[in-house]
Amino acid sequence: MNYDQIYLQAAIAQAKKSLREGGIPIGAALVIDNTIVGLGHNRRVQQDDPILHAETDCIRNAGRFTAAEYRRATMFTTLSPCAMCSGTILLYGIPRVVIGENTNFRGSEDLLSSNGVELVLANNQEIEEVLRDFIQARPELWHEDIGVLDA
Amino acid sequence: MNYDQIYLQAAIAQAKKSLREGGIPIGAALVIDNTIVGLGHNRRVQQDDPILHAETDCIRNAGRFTAAEYRRATMFTTLSPCAMCSGTILLYGIPRVVIGENTNFRGSEDLLSSNGVELVLANNQEIEEVLRDFIQARPELWHEDIGVLDA
Numbered sequence: 001m002n003y004d005q006i007y008l009q010a011a012i013a014q015a016k017k018s019l020r021e022g023g024i025p026i027g028a029a030l031v032i033d034n035t036i037v038g039l040g041h042n043r044r045v046q047q048d049d050p051i052l053h054a055e056t057d058c059i060r061n062a063g064r065f066t067a068a069e070y071r072r073a074t075m076f077t078t079l080s081p082c083a084m085c086s087g088t089i090l091l092y093g094i095p096r097v098v099i100g101e102n103t104n105f106r107g108s109e110d111l112l113s114s115n116g117v118e119l120v121l122a123n124n125q126e127i128e129e130v131l132r133d134f135i136q137a138r139p140e141l142w143h144e145d146i147g148v149l150d151a
Numbered sequence: 152m153n154y155d156q157i158y159l160q161a162a163i164a165q166a167k168k169s170l171r172e173g174g175i176p177i178g179a180a181l182v183i184d185n186t187i188v189g190l191g192h193n194r195r196v197q198q199d200d201p202i203l204h205a206e207t208d209c210i211r212n213a214g215r216f217t218a219a220e221y222r223r224a225t226m227f228t229t230l231s232p233c234a235m236c237s238g239t240i241l242l243y244g245i246p247r248v249v250i251g252e253n254t255n256f257r258g259s260e261d262l263l264s265s266n267g268v269e270l271v272l273a274n275n276q277e278i279e280e281v282l283r284d285f286i287q288a289r290p291e292l293w294h295e296d297i298g299v300l301d302a
Binding site for chain 1: 195199200202203207211213214216217218221222233234235236237239241243294299
């Protein structure tokens, strides 16, 4: 298991924690200088909060850093980052994102790439299955989370 | 005073509230069907929270809405929205943004426009001056807030 896999496992554990709480199973970990400085997961259900996706919750929990510190960071997330989370990554100049899977949802990867962010896709089957099962069970909650009109 | 000015005044009042709290003077108001459903302001200083810009704090305070409801919304913000806040606007499909000023900072206006979001620039001199004075007084805090390396 390489370092990226170790950090990604921490994000996956956050996704599973969210699922146990009755929430949307997406998790994230922020790593600076090979140290996990924050963990987070989607808290739409748990806190009725539309801005707490896994990545934003993680950046929040990590606390305040200078721009210089964020420029040494990697964001680990179980799911391809949406427009909000990608924008947050761009705002702070986080240069690298490790993505668990992008089969259930492909976020703003092109925007990130075109702004020089390095993307690493892990294609993690376990977390893909966890989210796929959730989306099948709760489509209306999933649509709310990604701003998609219900069918 | 037209409706837009009334709503923008609520955002400006939030910016001034943040300043009185010792925080960064940027405010926002979210309007759906001519009703202010949420107010917010930057809370980096007040809550040590890097994801609470005015617009995200406002969306959070407004609570959960369906995608259909966000599609009838206008975001009023005293400052041109950064990458994070623009991404949040795009995630939820908010179709219109009224911007107090973009002289102190010009955010991701091109990204918003190219995704079909209508932008209205108010060129409000009062709020521009409030933020300009703040940036002069606290440049390091301002740089942290927009992810810019200190000189």
